[in-house]
Amino acid sequence: MQKELKFIKDIGMCTTHPESGHRYKTARRLCTVECECGNVFIMQTYKFKKERPANCGCDRNKYSDEELFAIARKYTNLTTFIQDEINIYTILGNRSLRKKACKHMEGTREQFKALSKVKGIYFLYKGPEIVYIGKSTYCIADRLSSHLHGNRSDSKKDFDKVVAYEILNYTDMHVAEVYLINRHTPKYNKDAVGSESLTLMVTNLDTIINSEITVSIA
Structure with missing residues (x-):
């Protein structure tokens, strides 16, 4: 019971x-x-x-x-749960679904320093390896700046490429981060885990599918 x-x-x-x-x-x-x-x-x-x-x-x-x-x-604060539906990891991990879902942008860390007011999930790569998965609810560029020039040693990350997905819904962003960290287990996320007892699905698929990247990489 x-x-x-x-x-x-x-x-x-x-x-x-x-x-x-x-x-x-x-x-x-x-x-x-x-x-x-x-x-x-x-x-x-x-x-x-x-x-x-x-x-x-x-x-x-x-x-x-x-x-x-x-x-x-x-x-919990999540009022809607979608069972047996496409989840955020499936969308971001499957190339054919990704084309129909959220568009992504990628570039070097220097290029991403110029981005402003783009929020969502981002992946840091060192070579072919995903070394960190994070989110920004306001500005990905600010978060990347903290990884490059953070005052705390644990905030600095060694990476050479960034891939970002714009996610507009606040709740979806948090759920996506937890799910993706669990799936990829990047080395800089080694202490971060999500729930093993409850699979949280994306709460608003329309937000993810209709999201567009509005900032282009030069």
């Missing part, structure tokens, strides 16, 4: 789970659900940094998809 959801409400701060003692650095709302077996798994809408053991592996057997989506609708 499902037990009561326990929330960690310190958004954007480090906090300790009251029972397990695990440390979390949350970027948005985070909650836990306890299985019959006594294990605890994580259900979340956005990314978080983890300092804890792996999630419980039995949660899929304990809860049906319908139960998990019902929990999510009740306790």
Whole structure:
């Protein structure tokens, strides 16, 4: 039987789970659900940094998809979930679908420094390898500047190419980032994970499919 959801409400701060003692650095709302077996798994809408053991592996057997989506609708800010639909990873990972979906732009890191007010998901490459996946809710150029000239050593990234996808919907952007990081596991995202217990689909496919890149690369 499902037990009561326990929330960690310190958004954007480090906090300790009251029972397990695990440390979390949350970027948005985070909650836990306890299985019959006594294990605890994580259900979340956005990314978080983890300092804890792996999630419980039995949660899929304990809860049906319908139960998990019902929990999510009740306790998170995401009001619409699309099950068995094309998800953001499929769109961005499949070339034929990508042509019909969001257009992308790519260039060197010097070219991208000139971009302004383009928001969405971006990939940093070193050679053929994806080394970092990030998002910007306002300006990708500002985020890239922090990677190039950040004051903190952990903010600097070694990359030579950028690929960006404009995503206008705020929620879709966060969900896409979590999903893509889980799929590609870039080395600079090694501490960032998404929910293993709940697959979050894109909440507004029209926004993704109709998005257009308005800034061209010279």
